[in-house]
Amino acid sequence: MKIHLAPMEGVVNARMRKLLTSLGGIDRCVTEFVRVTSQLLPEKSFYRLCPELHNGGMTDTGVPVYVQLLGSEPQVMADNAARACELGAPGIDINFGCPAKCVNRHRGGSVLLDEADLIYDIVSAIRAACPGEIPVTAKIRLGYRDRLNFLNVVSAVDAARASELTVHARTRDDGYTPPAFWDQIAPARAQFAIPIIANGEVWSPEDYWRCREDSHCEDVMIGRGLLTRPDLALHIKHLQRQQAYTAKPWAEIFPLLLSLFEDSLISCAPRHVGGPSKQWLGYLRTYYPEAQQLFERVKRLKQPEDLQAAFNQHLPLAA
Incomplete structure (x- = not known):
């Protein structure tokens, strides 16, 4: 399979x-x-x-x-x-x-x-x-x-x-x-x-x-x-394979999202920095309540420094 x-x-x-x-x-x-x-x-x-x-x-x-x-x-x-x-x-x-x-x-x-x-x-x-x-x-x-x-x-x-x-x-x-x-x-x-x-x-x-x-x-x-x-x-x-599995918690998924955001800081024009992360959060929030909370915090933010502050504030919560 x-x-x-x-x-x-x-x-x-x-x-x-x-x-x-x-x-x-x-x-x-x-x-x-x-x-x-x-x-x-x-x-x-x-x-x-x-x-x-x-x-x-x-x-x-x-x-x-x-x-x-x-x-x-x-x-x-x-x-x-x-x-x-x-x-x-x-x-x-x-x-x-x-x-x-x-x-x-x-x-x-x-x-x-x-x-x-x-x-x-x-x-x-x-x-x-x-x-x-x-x-x-x-x-x-x-x-x-x-x-x-x-x-x-x-x-x-x-x-x-x-x-x-x-x-x-x-x-x-x-x-x-x-x-x-x-x-x-x-x-x-x-x-x-x-x-x-x-x-x-x-x-x-x-x-x-x-x-x-x-x-x-x-x-x-x-x-x-x-x-x-x-x-x-x-x-x-x-x-x-009939093997037990525990779904990964938000604490293990958030670092992937953070990595995407940090990559966007380097590769995207300032006005587009938040686009990829917000887009992915739009999907993640339907399964992870924590993603919904972060999405509500960042959805209207546009400046890279404001977005970075929001992600950094969320980091201890995801740990």
């Missing part, structure tokens, strides 16, 4: 991947998408979204980070996939799941789920362009407007020789509104040989087991659930 960290645009960047994988339990990460349009991108485009390429494509704790591509032109996608492999990407992931209107308007992400033949061409071209030992994976939703084309899309990805397929168990029109329809993945799991990873609405170990039962998938991809409970993957792994 493997647990993958979902590639959440604007949230799960290299800093967040480093922090979350440091706790253990996560088997793979995927970058935010590299937008491919009509040309071969320069190396800096890949290093910007995947600085782990300087470290063999791994996080500091040795978790592989696949480079995610988004686009609709098969040959250009293939050329950029080949470049990512040359730079050391341990795997290539193709985004057919992004629901953002601005992306879909430019023929990217989930809008392609109505074009199974094009999906086949993209996956096939990328597979042919990458060394055989480099996995090529894809991520889709159940459909764009509806689920009628779902099995055709899975068939296309399978026939194009992708290594794995992640299915977000909602259509584009479903967005991120609960529930996730895990049971809709099961027919594809039964019909096709390609390994399938279930994604959507896994917030707890109990959700994982329900997802596994409904989808018939052992492997899952988790995004918001891991931002809310950073040790969720570790918790699930322990229970899967």
Whole structure:
């Protein structure tokens, strides 16, 4: 059983991947998408979204980070996939799941789920362009407007020789509104040989087991659930091995948040320093009461020195 960290645009960047994988339990990460349009991108485009390429494509704790591509032109996608492999990407992931209107308007992400033949061409071209030992994976939703084309899309990805397929168990029109329809993945799991990873609405170990039962998938991809409970993957792994586990208290999670804030002091413009920490607190507060208290203290603060004072005042409370 493997647990993958979902590639959440604007949230799960290299800093967040480093922090979350440091706790253990996560088997793979995927970058935010590299937008491919009509040309071969320069190396800096890949290093910007995947600085782990300087470290063999791994996080500091040795978790592989696949480079995610988004686009609709098969040959250009293939050329950029080949470049990512040359730079050391341990795997290539193709985004057919992004629901953002601005992306879909430019023929990217989930809008392609109505074009199974094009999906086949993209996956096939990328597979042919990458060394055989480099996995090529894809991520889709159940459909764009509806689920009628779902099995055709899975068939296309399978026939194009992708290594794995992640299915977000909602259509584009479903967005991120609960529930996730895990049971809709099961027919594809039964019909096709390609390994399938279930994604959507896994917030707890109990959700994982329900997802596994409904989808018939052992492997899952988790995004918001891991931002809310950073040790969720570790918790699930322990229970899967029938090992006792005590969820990490706030005192062990707060240092990760503090590390993110301190990194932002160095890497962000002053007016943006608080953004990443507030964003993560927005997730953490739904599980940790202490995070809610800190969020209320910092949510209106803008100056770096005021934010730092608030974090420093919270430090003894978290100890």
